[in-house]
Amino acid sequence: MTEPSLNLHWIPLFPLLGAAFNLLLGAQVIRLLGDRLGKEIVHLVAIGAVAFSCFSSFSLVQDQLIGVGYERMVQQVYPWIVSGNVNIGFDLMIDRLSAVMCMVVTGVGLLIHIFSVGYMANEPLYHRYFAYLNLFMAAMLVLVLGKSLVILFVGWEGVGLCSYLLIGFWFSDEEKATAGRKAFIVNRIGDFGVILGMLLIFSVVGSLDFDAIRSVCSAAENSPFVTTTIFGVSIATVATMCLFLGCTGKSAQVPLYVWLPDAMAGPTPVSALIHAATMVTAGVYLCVRLNFLFALAPLTMAVIALIGALTAFFAATIGITQNDIKKVLAYSTVSQLGYMFIAVGFGAWATAIFHLVTHAFFKACLFLGSGAVIEACHHNQDIRTMGELRKKMPYTAGTFFVSCLAISGIPPLSGFFSKDEILLHAYVNYSHWSVGLNVVAYTLGMLAAACTAFYMFRLYMLTFEGKFRGDHHTWSHYVREHGIMSGPLLVLAVLAVIGGFLGYPSALPALPLMAGGEALPHLLEHWLEPVTAMSATYGGIYYLGPRAGWFRDDHHHITHAAEYLLMGASVMVAVAAIGFAVWLYRDGPSKQVARWMESPVLAALHVWSYGKYFVDEAYDVIVRVVRFLAGVCYHVADALFVDGLGVSGTTGLVALVGDGFRRWHNGNVRRYLAVLLLGVGVVMGAVYFNPSIAQFGPTPLNSMDLGGLRPTLGAQRVRMRVLGFVEFTLGPKEQG
Amino acid sequence: MVPITHFLYLAIVLFMMGVVGVLVRRNVLIVLMSIELMLNGANIAFISFSRLWGDLGGQVFAMFVIAVAAAEAAVGLAIVVSIFRSRNRADIDDVSMLRD
Numbered sequence: 001m002t003e004p005s006l007n008l009h010w011i012p013l014f015p016l017l018g019a020a021f022n023l024l025l026g027a028q029v030i031r032l033l034g035d036r037l038g039k040e041i042v043h044l045v046a047i048g049a050v051a052f053s054c055f056s057s058f059s060l061v062q063d064q065l066i067g068v069g070y071e072r073m074v075q076q077v078y079p080w081i082v083s084g085n086v087n088i089g090f091d092l093m094i095d096r097l098s099a100v101m102c103m104v105v106t107g108v109g110l111l112i113h114i115f116s117v118g119y120m121a122n123e124p125l126y127h128r129y130f131a132y133l134n135l136f137m138a139a140m141l142v143l144v145l146g147k148s149l150v151i152l153f154v155g156w157e158g159v160g161l162c163s164y165l166l167i168g169f170w171f172s173d174e175e176k177a178t179a180g181r182k183a184f185i186v187n188r189i190g191d192f193g194v195i196l197g198m199l200l201i202f203s204v205v206g207s208l209d210f211d212a213i214r215s216v217c218s219a220a221e222n223s224p225f226v227t228t229t230i231f232g233v234s235i236a237t238v239a240t241m242c243l244f245l246g247c248t249g250k251s252a253q254v255p256l257y258v259w260l261p262d263a264m265a266g267p268t269p270v271s272a273l274i275h276a277a278t279m280v281t282a283g284v285y286l287c288v289r290l291n292f293l294f295a296l297a298p299l300t301m302a303v304i305a306l307i308g309a310l311t312a313f314f315a316a317t318i319g320i321t322q323n324d325i326k327k328v329l330a331y332s333t334v335s336q337l338g339y340m341f342i343a344v345g346f347g348a349w350a351t352a353i354f355h356l357v358t359h360a361f362f363k364a365c366l367f368l369g370s371g372a373v374i375e376a377c378h379h380n381q382d383i384r385t386m387g388e389l390r391k392k393m394p395y396t397a398g399t400f401f402v403s404c405l406a407i408s409g410i411p412p413l414s415g416f417f418s419k420d421e422i423l424l425h426a427y428v429n430y431s432h433w434s435v436g437l438n439v440v441a442y443t444l445g446m447l448a449a450a451c452t453a454f455y456m457f458r459l460y461m462l463t464f465e466g467k468f469r470g471d472h473h474t475w476s477h478y479v480r481e482h483g484i485m486s487g488p489l490l491v492l493a494v495l496a497v498i499g500g501f502l503g504y505p506s507a508l509p510a511l512p513l514m515a516g517g518e519a520l521p522h523l524l525e526h527w528l529e530p531v532t533a534m535s536a537t538y539g540g541i542y543y544l545g546p547r548a549g550w551f552r553d554d555h556h557h558i559t560h561a562a563e564y565l566l567m568g569a570s571v572m573v574a575v576a577a578i579g580f581a582v583w584l585y586r587d588g589p590s591k592q593v594a595r596w597m598e599s600p601v602l603a604a605l606h607v608w609s610y611g612k613y614f615v616d617e618a619y620d621v622i623v624r625v626v627r628f629l630a631g632v633c634y635h636v637a638d639a640l641f642v643d644g645l646g647v648s649g650t651t652g653l654v655a656l657v658g659d660g661f662r663r664w665h666n667g668n669v670r671r672y673l674a675v676l677l678l679g680v681g682v683v684m685g686a687v688y689f690n691p692s693i694a695q696f697g698p699t700p701l702n703s704m705d706l707g708g709l710r711p712t713l714g715a716q717r718v719r720m721r722v723l724g725f726v727e728f729t730l731g732p733k734e735q736g
Numbered sequence: 737m738v739p740i741t742h743f744l745y746l747a748i749v750l751f752m753m754g755v756v757g758v759l760v761r762r763n764v765l766i767v768l769m770s771i772e773l774m775l776n777g778a779n780i781a782f783i784s785f786s787r788l789w790g791d792l793g794g795q796v797f798a799m800f801v802i803a804v805a806a807a808e809a810a811v812g813l814a815i816v817v818s819i820f821r822s823r824n825r826a827d828i829d830d831v832s833m834l835r836d
Binding site: 666667668669670673674677 | 755758759760762767828829831832833
C-alpha cells in the first residue's frame with residue numbers, strides 16, 4: 001500500500017511550542033497581566049496546544065486510517081544524522097499502533113491538563129508546570145510517532161527528563177527532589193540497556209528503522225537475528241533482553257520498579273498522566289512495536305512473562321498495606337503494568353495494548369480522584385485520617401467507585417475484559433519450551449487480581465465510607481469539588497466503563513444493541529492485525545511469541561465453556577475480595593485486622609508488605625557501594641588530578657613564573673632600557689659569532705628573482721667595526 | 737669622498753651618547769633630550785645608507801622619524817610638565833607608579 005506523506009510533525013510540535021511559550025514568556029505574562037488573567041492565558045495556551053494535537057490525531061485516524069483505509073502514513077521531517085553509511089532521518093510514522101497510542105496520550109493528556117487547572121490553581125510556578133506538562137506531551141508523541149528506534153529513543157529520554165522535572169517539581173522539599181533524582185537514575189540504568197539493544201540491532205541490520213528491522217526479521221528462524229550468536233545465544237535474545245531491561249526501568253517492573261512509588265512526590269495530575277496512563281506504558285509500546293523481533297526470542301518472552309507475573313503479584317501484595325492514598329495507586333500501577341507484560345510475554349500484543357488503554361482510563365480516573373481528595377483534605381494523603389468523604393464529594397466518590405470496579409475486574413467494565421483476556425492468554429499458552437510458565441503466570445495473575453480487588457476497595461472504603469477520622473477543621477473547611485476537576489473525572493469514568501467494548505470477547509453472546517445480533521468483534525485485535533501480523537506467521541519452536549489469533553485455532557482449542565469458566569472464576573475471585581474488603585473496612589480501620597496482627601505470622605507478613613519487602617533497603621547497599629566508588633573517583637580523579645594538578649597546577653605555575661618576572665618590573669625606566677640594550681647586545685653578539693642565523697628563510701634576498709626590481713638592502717656587503725673592536729657585516733655572505 | 741663608515745661612526749657615537757644619557761641621568765628633561773639624540777643617530781644611519789645605495793627610502797624613513805620625534809617631544813613634554821606640577825621635581829626614578 002502506498003504511504004501518503006502528511007504533516008505529522010504538527011502533532012508533537014504544538015505541545016512543544018506551547019512549552020516554549022510558557023517557559024520563555026509564562027513568567028512575564030503572569031507578572032504583567034496579573035495572577036488571574038496571566039494564569040488564564042498560560043493554561044489556555046497549554047490546553048490549546050494539547051487540544052490541537054488531540055484533534056489532529058483523531059481527525060487523522062478518522063479521515064486517513066479509517067476513512068481512506070491507509071495502513072500507515074510516513075513523514076520524513078528532515079535528514080538528521082548523515083555520516084558515511086549511517087543515514088538517520090527524523091522520520092515520523094503513524095500506523096494503527098501509533099494511532100491508538102496517540103489517541104490515548106492526547107485524549108487522556110487533554111483531560112489531565114484541564115484537571116490541572118483546578119489542582120494547581122494556587123501554584124506560584126504555574127507556567128513552569130504547564131510548560132513541563134506540554135514538553136512531556138511533545139516527547140511522548142515523538143516516542144509513539146517515531147519511525148526508527150533512534151527517534152523513539154529521543155522521545156524515551158524526553159519523557160524521562162520531563163518525569164524527573166515533574167516529580168521534583170516542588171524541588172525545595174529535599175525528599176521530593178531526591179525522588180526525582182531516583183527516578184532519573186533508575187531510568188538511566190534501563191536506558192543503558194536500550195542503548196545496548198539498539199547497538200546490537202544496528203550491528204545486524206545496519207539501520208534502526210522499524211521497517212528495516214522488520215524486513216530482516218521476516219526470515220523468521222533464518223534471519224541473522226537468530227543465526228548470529230553471542231556466546232551461543234542468538235542476537236535476538238540478547239538484544240531483546242537489553243531492550244527489556246529498558247522496559248523494566250521505564251515501565252517499573254521488577255527489579256527496577258522502585259522509582260515509581262517514590263515518583264508520587266510529584267503533583268497528582270502528573271502521577272495520573274506520566275506515572276499511570278502514558279509514560280510508564282512506553283515499555284509495553286516498545287515491545288509491541290518490535291513484536292516481530294521479540295517473537296524471535298522465546299527465552300526473552302518467557303522472562304518477560306515471568307517478570308510481569310512476579311511484578312503484578314508482588315506490587316499487589318505491597319499495595320494491600322500502604323496507607324498513603326497515592327502509594328496504593330502507585331503499587332497498583334506497577335501491578336497492572338505487570339499484567340501488560342504478562343500479555344507481552346505470551347505474545348498477546350493486542351491484549352497488552354488493550355489493557356494499556358483501559359488501564360489509562362481507569363487509573364487516570366483513580367489518580368485524578370485521589371488528587372481531588374488530597375486537595376479537599378488540604379494535602380493530607382493518609383487514608384487512616386479520611387472517611388465519609390462521599391458525602392462531601394459525590395462526583396469524586398462516584399467516579400472513584402466505578403474505576404475501582406473497573407480495575408477489580410467486574411463485568412462489564414473495561415478492566416474485566418482486558419484483565420480477563422490476559423489471564424486467558426496466560427492460561428492457554430502452554431509450550432514445550434517452558435513447562436509450567438503459564439501455570440505460574442496464571443496463578444500469580446489470579447492472586448494479583450484478588451489482591452487488586454481487595455486493596456482498591458480497602459482504599460475506597462477507608463477514603464469515602466465510614467466515619468470521618470480526621471480533625472474537625474479539615475472536615476468543615478474541606479475544598480469543595482468544582483467543575484473543572486469533576487468534568488475530566490466524569491469523562492474518564494465513562495471511558496472506564498465503556499472502554500472494554502474495544503475488545504469484546506467472541507465467546508460472550510452478542511450484545512442486544514448490535515444490529516443483526518452479530519457478535520461485536522474484538523475491535524482492537526482486528527485493528528492491530530497489520531502491526532502484529534508478521535510475528536503471527538512464525539512457526540517452529542516459537543510457541544511463546546507468535547500469538548495473534550492463535551488460541552482460537554483448532555489445534556489449541558479452548559472451548560467457550562472453558563472460557564466462561566475462567567471468566568466466572570476471575571469474577572468470583574474479584575467479588576469475594578471486594579466483599580472481604582468491604583466487610584473488613586466498613587467502619588474504617590478494622591478491629592478484626594488488629595486482632596489478626598497479634599498472630600506473629602500475620603504480623604511478620606504485614607511488616608514485610610508494609611516495608612515493601614525492604615527492596616529499597618537492599619538496593620541501598622548497592623547504592624552505598626556505588627556512592628563510595630564515586631567518592632573515590634571524585635577525590636582522586638576530580639579533586640586531585642583534574643582540579644588539583646590540572647587546573648590549580650596550571651594557574652599555580654603561571655603565578656609562580658609571573659611572580660618571578662614581576663620583580664623585574666620595578667617601574668625604573670632606566671633599568672628597562674639597560675635590559676633592552678643587553679638584549680640587543682646579546683642578539684648582535686650571536687649574529688657576530690654565528691652569522692648564518694641572521695639569514696632566515698630558505699632563499700637569501702639577493703638570489704631571489706625580484707622581477708627587474710633592483711635589490712637594495714643586502715646587495716652590497718658592508719663590513720665595519722664599532723668602537724674599534726666589534727666588527728660586523730651587513731649583506732649577503734661572500735660566495736665561496 | 738668621505739666613506740660611509742664615517743657617517744656610521746658618527747651615528748653610533750650620537751646613539752651611544754643618547755643611550756648613556758638615558759641610562760645615567762635622572763632628570764626627565766635630559767632623558768627626553770637623550771632620546772632625541774638616539775633618534776637622530778638612527779636618522780644619520782638611514783640617510784647614509786640612502787646615499788650609499790641611491791635609494792630615497794632611507795630619507796623618507798628619516799622624515800618619518802623626525803615627525804614621530806616631534807610628536808613624542810610634544811607628548812613627552814606635556815607629561816614632564818604635569819609630573820613637575822604634581823611633585824615639584826622631575827626625577828625619572830620617582831615615576832614608577834605604573835609598576836603595579
